[in-house]
Amino acid sequence: MNISTVGVVGCGLMGSGIAEIAAKSGFAVKVREVNADALAAGEKRIRKSMDRAVAKEKLSAEDRDAAWARFTFTTEVSDLADCDLVIEAIVEELEAKNELFVALDELCGENTIFASNTSSLTITDMAAATQRADRFVGLHFFNPVPVMKLVEVVRTIATSDETFDRAFAFAKALGKVPIAAKDNSGFVVNLLLVPYMLDAIRQLERGVASVADIDTGMALGCGYPMGPFLLCDFVGIDTLYKISEIMFDEYREERYAPPPLLKRIVTMGRYGRKTGMGFYDWSGDEPVPLPI
Secondary structure (H helix, E strand, O other), X not given: OOOOEEEEXXXXXXXXXXXXXXXXXXXXEEEEOOOHHHXXXXXXXXXXXXXXXXXXXXXXXHHHHHHXXXXXXXXXXXXXXXXXXXXXXXXXXXXHHHHHHHHHHHHOOOOOEEEEOOOOOOHHHHHOOOOOHHHEEEEEXXXXXXXXXXXXXXXXXXXXXXXXXXXXXXXXXXXXXXXXXXXXXXXXXXXXHHHHHHHHHHHHHOOOOOHHHHHHHHHHHHOOOOOHHHHHHHHOHHHHHHHHHHHHHHHOOHHHOOOHHHHHHHHOOOOXXXXXXXXXXXXXXXXXXXXX
């Protein structure tokens, strides 16, 4: 069955980006948020992103208006009942996700595919809460969604071939490059990336080099677009901490354990670029490394 109507639950940074690219790709999109204020903020975020694309001549005004006409915004879960695919992009808490999927399971038709944009939880733990484990996948997008090309399409041991193929084709229809991933915490990218960032923090704790010198070394020595501490600030240090705890709980391997310094920075409320301070001070025109 073809996918024509897409539901997106959660209109924060990731959800708004997923909704935007789906509408721009020709899909009817229903966006659900928990209350009117969150919904209005999500609408504003999508509109601002598309207006910015028009200003940069990456999107025509006509295509923007056509995409906007494909949106329906709601606070009611029941409005997603007729969607062909529902993508969850809410808080990274299993209990909240499962509560949502149990409600959707009762509302949606038997052909509706459920997908989660989780970056660290396993898809199996959500699929098992429903009566459609065979129609459940992971669709892990990357931030910023309108720009980043990759989507990890994650299948569990219960996901049917038809479901996986439909989800994979949907990712391609968005203009993304999908890769197939096994259902393990972290999938492909975070499985390899999180230990890299955590190890950089451990080397900083050990006094190997400064924040600036480690970042410069990895950027120029390895050809990376940025060093690990800049990356931490962009990802969100609180997000990294939460992901590392989830992955350590899954694997019980030291390389996934959050270093003490990471916990202390989170405790101080220095979450990175979004709060203005992390490993860098973001208050000026250029980020400035902070003393650690």
